[in-house]
Amino acid sequence: MSGFPILSVMLLVPLLGAVACFFAQAQMARTVALVATLVNLALGIVLWANYDIGGDQWQFVERANLFAGFQWALGIDGIALMLIMLSVFLMPICILASHSIEKRVGEYMAAFLFMEVLMVGTFAAQDLFLFYIMFEAGLIPMYLIIGIWGGTDRIYASYKFFLYTLLGSVLMFIAMLWMAREAGTTDIPTLMQYDFAPSAQTWLWLAFFASFAVKMPMWPVHTWLPAAHVQAPTAGSVILAGVLLKLGGYGFIRFSLPMFPEASVQFMWLVFALSMVAVVVTSLIALVQHDMKKLIAYSSVAHMAIVTVGLFAFNVQGLEGAMIVMLSHGLVSGALFLCVGIIYDRLHTREIARYGGLSINMPKYALFFLLFTMASIGLPGTSGFVGEFLSLAGIYQVSSWVAFVCTTGIILGAAYMLYLYRRVCFGEQTNADAAAMPDLTLREWVMLGPIAAAVLWMGVYPESFLAPMRADIAALDARLARVKPEGDARLWIGEAAPVQIDEHAAHGGAH
Amino acid sequence: MDLTSSLGLVIPELVLALSGLIMLLFAAWGGNDAARPVSIASCVALGGAFFLVAPSVCMGLSGADTIAFYGQLRMDAFAGLAKLMIYAAAGAVLVVAPAYFDRIKASRPEFAVLVLFSALGMSIMVSATDLISLYIGLELTSLASYVLAAFLRDDDKSAEAGLKYFVLGALASGILLFGSSLIYGFAGTTSFGGINVAMADGLSGGLLMGVIFVLAGLAFKISAVPFHMWTPDVYEGAPAPVTMFFASAPKVAAVALLARVSLEAFGSQPFAWQQIVGFAAIASIVVGALGAIGQDNIKRLLAFSSINNVGFILIGLATASVAGASAMLVYLAFYTAMTVGSFVAVMMLKDAEGNPLETFGDIRGLSSTQPALAWCLLLIMFSLAGIPPLMGFYGKLVVFQAAVEADLIALAAVGIAASVIGAFYYLKFIKVMFFDEAVDRAKGKSDVAHWALLAIATLVISPVAWLGTGWLGGLADNAAATLFFAG
Numbered sequence: 001m002s003g004f005p006i007l008s009v010m011l012l013v014p015l016l017g018a019v020a021c022f023f024a025q026a027q028m029a030r031t032v033a034l035v036a037t038l039v040n041l042a043l044g045i046v047l048w049a050n051y052d053i054g055g056d057q058w059q060f061v062e063r064a065n066l067f068a069g070f071q072w073a074l075g076i077d078g079i080a081l082m083l084i085m086l087s088v089f090l091m092p093i094c095i096l097a098s099h100s101i102e103k104r105v106g107e108y109m110a111a112f113l114f115m116e117v118l119m120v121g122t123f124a125a126q127d128l129f130l131f132y133i134m135f136e137a138g139l140i141p142m143y144l145i146i147g148i149w150g151g152t153d154r155i156y157a158s159y160k161f162f163l164y165t166l167l168g169s170v171l172m173f174i175a176m177l178w179m180a181r182e183a184g185t186t187d188i189p190t191l192m193q194y195d196f197a198p199s200a201q202t203w204l205w206l207a208f209f210a211s212f213a214v215k216m217p218m219w220p221v222h223t224w225l226p227a228a229h230v231q232a233p234t235a236g237s238v239i240l241a242g243v244l245l246k247l248g249g250y251g252f253i254r255f256s257l258p259m260f261p262e263a264s265v266q267f268m269w270l271v272f273a274l275s276m277v278a279v280v281v282t283s284l285i286a287l288v289q290h291d292m293k294k295l296i297a298y299s300s301v302a303h304m305a306i307v308t309v310g311l312f313a314f315n316v317q318g319l320e321g322a323m324i325v326m327l328s329h330g331l332v333s334g335a336l337f338l339c340v341g342i343i344y345d346r347l348h349t350r351e352i353a354r355y356g357g358l359s360i361n362m363p364k365y366a367l368f369f370l371l372f373t374m375a376s377i378g379l380p381g382t383s384g385f386v387g388e389f390l391s392l393a394g395i396y397q398v399s400s401w402v403a404f405v406c407t408t409g410i411i412l413g414a415a416y417m418l419y420l421y422r423r424v425c426f427g428e429q430t431n432a433d434a435a436a437m438p439d440l441t442l443r444e445w446v447m448l449g450p451i452a453a454a455v456l457w458m459g460v461y462p463e464s465f466l467a468p469m470r471a472d473i474a475a476l477d478a479r480l481a482r483v484k485p486e487g488d489a490r491l492w493i494g495e496a497a498p499v500q501i502d503e504h505a506a507h508g509g510a511h
Numbered sequence: 512m513d514l515t516s517s518l519g520l521v522i523p524e525l526v527l528a529l530s531g532l533i534m535l536l537f538a539a540w541g542g543n544d545a546a547r548p549v550s551i552a553s554c555v556a557l558g559g560a561f562f563l564v565a566p567s568v569c570m571g572l573s574g575a576d577t578i579a580f581y582g583q584l585r586m587d588a589f590a591g592l593a594k595l596m597i598y599a600a601a602g603a604v605l606v607v608a609p610a611y612f613d614r615i616k617a618s619r620p621e622f623a624v625l626v627l628f629s630a631l632g633m634s635i636m637v638s639a640t641d642l643i644s645l646y647i648g649l650e651l652t653s654l655a656s657y658v659l660a661a662f663l664r665d666d667d668k669s670a671e672a673g674l675k676y677f678v679l680g681a682l683a684s685g686i687l688l689f690g691s692s693l694i695y696g697f698a699g700t701t702s703f704g705g706i707n708v709a710m711a712d713g714l715s716g717g718l719l720m721g722v723i724f725v726l727a728g729l730a731f732k733i734s735a736v737p738f739h740m741w742t743p744d745v746y747e748g749a750p751a752p753v754t755m756f757f758a759s760a761p762k763v764a765a766v767a768l769l770a771r772v773s774l775e776a777f778g779s780q781p782f783a784w785q786q787i788v789g790f791a792a793i794a795s796i797v798v799g800a801l802g803a804i805g806q807d808n809i810k811r812l813l814a815f816s817s818i819n820n821v822g823f824i825l826i827g828l829a830t831a832s833v834a835g836a837s838a839m840l841v842y843l844a845f846y847t848a849m850t851v852g853s854f855v856a857v858m859m860l861k862d863a864e865g866n867p868l869e870t871f872g873d874i875r876g877l878s879s880t881q882p883a884l885a886w887c888l889l890l891i892m893f894s895l896a897g898i899p900p901l902m903g904f905y906g907k908l909v910v911f912q913a914a915v916e917a918d919l920i921a922l923a924a925v926g927i928a929a930s931v932i933g934a935f936y937y938l939k940f941i942k943v944m945f946f947d948e949a950v951d952r953a954k955g956k957s958d959v960a961h962w963a964l965l966a967i968a969t970l971v972i973s974p975v976a977w978l979g980t981g982w983l984g985g986l987a988d989n990a991a992a993t994l995f996f997a998g
């Protein structure tokens with residue numbers, strides 16, 4: 001693989017596809033978009049297959065001096081690899097899920113493909129400013145996707161999404177300029193080893209936190225998320241929940257933790273406090289929703305809070321758990337939004353009360369929905385369990401109280417998800433139109449099947465996903481070792497009980 | 512330094528002056544029929560001047576060889592780069608104006624002549640290294656501009672714009688002159704180099720007052736807060752091509768002049784003016800952003816947008832460093848492209864009879880009736896808002912980079928946070944065009960020249976232009992370095 005600029009090609013393919021779609025007719029654009037995303041998925045699989053686990057930390061590195069002041073620098077480690085895989089895996093499914101879009105199909109597909117360019121670019125960027133450009137440019141297509149193809153309240157939602165995220169990011173931008181001046185480089189791997197003065201770290205950490213907390217989103221700056229999710233078209237929600245929310249977590253693991261370790265410990269309790277509130281409060285809010293998408297949106301906030309506590313546990317379990325929760329949530333919440341989209345396409349309402357008893361007339365749909373519901377709750381055997389278990393095991397080493405509060409979130413999660421499932425799929429068929437809905441079509445099978453397989457794979461054999469990240473997480477853990485906080489759990493393995501050797505029996509044989 | 516070599520240095524200005532005079536005669540005898548030939552010929556003259564100036568920029572000329580007329584003017588790379596932008600913007604105005612005036616049957620050849628003289632004045636402004644030549648250039652530009660603002664004599668709004676611009680402009684010129692006389696009185700010289708030396712020993716109260724008055728006068732010309740009040744009224748009242756001209760070329764000239772005065776004449780006492788400039792920068796960003804929110808008229812909104820942009824440019828000046836001056840030039844280059852693009856697009860908005868449309872209500876749902884125009888405007892608006900990967904972001908990147916390097920972190924943080932307010936009304940533009948139901952009022956066809964200019968402007972601010980940043984940055988760095996040449 002050496003020499004072949006596979007990451008640049010992965011950016012170029014959807015970009016060319018976007019340009020082609022922009023000028024194409026509706027049917028043509030659908031085909032072009034599907035082909036471009038499938039090609040990128042194939043390239044992603046090639047990338048994973050050629051990723052040398054245990055090799056260099058940064059692989060597939062590309063460097064080119066194209067611009068003034070910063071570089072076209074790409075390269076991935078295991079963490080970035082997994083998130084890129086998540087993006088390219090979800091994209092073809094999003095394109096398939098956009099079947100019900102009738103208005104301006106070419107521009108819609110172009111926006112999605114451009115989104116893919118930026119997502120892959122964000123994860124692969126190795127230059128501070130290149131990262132920022134990719135990170136921030138995602139606002140443009142997402143603003144248009146929500147605003148043009150969204151629901152009735154789309155304008156308010158699109159403004160809120162745009163301005164919230166922009167305000168968070170610009171402060172990070174100033175911090176990046178300062179870092180580039182202080183360290184004399186914009187190269188991210190170098191910056192990850194650079195030790196900023198602890199007093200400066202405080203400010204830098206806060207500036208980055210302003211951006212990532214909004215993106216994540218953390219309580220109390222999460223309010224853009226339910227608005228955006230509810231109004232966005234189905235595929236928009238999938239991308240938003242599946243990948244865009246991961247940008248916040250990626251930011252923490254790539255920037256905040258390795259670059260500002262002292263400040264991360266300093267603000268550890270801020271993160272814990274916000275996360276604990278988020279887990280409990282948003283779970284309770286989710287419990288009373290009448291709108292399916294809003295319910296899943298609030299559950300996303302709760303899951304992301306598990307990610308943040310995992311990240312700030314400063315140990316290997318927490319970090320690995322946070323990564324798996326991110327990947328798992330990307331798949332599961334994406335799939336749940338697809339499930340909502342499937343019945344929305346049939347009945348054109350997201351009102352939970354309008355459904356009921358779907359397991360009678362849509363048994364296959366009910367099966368998939370059940371699987372993803374269970375994965376969201378964290379049932380063993382699904383991906384959700386692995387991530388949440390590791391995260392909570394990690395945080396327990398730091399603070400048993402945080403672990404305790406966050407665990408209640410799991411219980412509440414089971415409550416609102418099962419309650420949702422009961423109202424939608426079980427019970428009497430009270431609504432005649434809902435009872436007449438047909439079961440899954442082939443297209444919907446193709447959308448849900450691969451996600452279900454990935455969820456089970458990650459649940460049963462998470463090692464496939466953990467292995468590429470292990471070395472990177474170990475390196476991060478080593479970087480954080482000097483600031484690792486003392487835990488309250490006092491986990492230690494007691495001295496082994498002296499083995500009682502039966503003197504008599506031992507000697508008895510000799511006689 | 513004899514007269515011949517001085518004349519040799521000012522050949523571009525001579526070309527403009529002579530062609531301006533000749534065109535004036537054509538205009539006087541040719542009547543309204545001469546409008547089109549005169550504007551084409553003026554465009555050619557500007558093009559000629561452009562290519563005469565270009566070598567000095569590419570070679571990064573500086574030093575004693577560039578001084579003309581015994582220190583009155585300096586034809587260095589800094590002046591050259593500013594002139595390139597001025598000529599390009601003025602040329603663009605001449606390209607789009609005839610069609611506009613033809614449509615409203617107000618086509619007169621004086622327009623092109625006035626633009627030529629104004630461009631000549633701006634040329635002198637950016638090259639001036641003496642308070643006297645500064646004033647001559649400034650007044651030549653301003654007098655031509657007053658007439659241009661009132662170009663539609665029969666239109667009340669245009670006449671009002673001309674009068675407002677004249678009265679306030681004359682006041683500003685008076686303030687500037689008063690400041691200049693104070694400086695002359697206390698420094699004993701009008702040359703920038705001499706003032707610099709005189710100030711190096713310390714800043715007397717009289718000199719400080721002079722500095723303040725000169726800066727106030729120039730702040731009026733670039734419409735920086737708190738001297739911005741005239742801008743929305745003049746921009747709204749003046750005919751669209753004139754507004755496009757005001758928002759682009761004179762702004763470049765006045766900003767370049769301000770940079771030269773601040774960094775060369777007052778360069779030995781940066782602390783005397785850095786705070787003033789910093790305040791004006793933040794105030795412009797905030798007022799420009801807040802003022803635009805309630806506007807319904809597109810030209811008025813763009814007026815506030817230009818105030819907002821001047822704020823960002825002034826952040827570059829507030830650093831008082833080479834990097835800051837270079838960043839200003841880069842920002843100006845993209846600002847000019849965005850301004851030209853947005854005003855050309857505004858001119859392309861007209862109903863079936865060809866009457867200009869100027870309010871948000873008229874462009875609702877433009878994306879479904881005129882998709883190409885709407886998408887170009889979308890890119891320009893995101894660029895003005897400073898969203899990557901468009902080039903408006905690159906302008907902000909270099910300016911804020913310079914500010915952070917000069918340790919003006921608070922200024923940078925406040926400035927960029929306020930830019931989010933600005934993003935709101937640029938988004939409104941996109942919301943109206945893309946999210947609202949179509950009203951299909953903008954039906955008028957536009958000619959090739961408009962489309963071509965819009966396409967060029969859009970290309971300049973599109974992500975493709977990232978590849979040119981190295982080249983542009985190099986030019987701007989060289990140009991900015993000539994400012995700090997001790998002479």
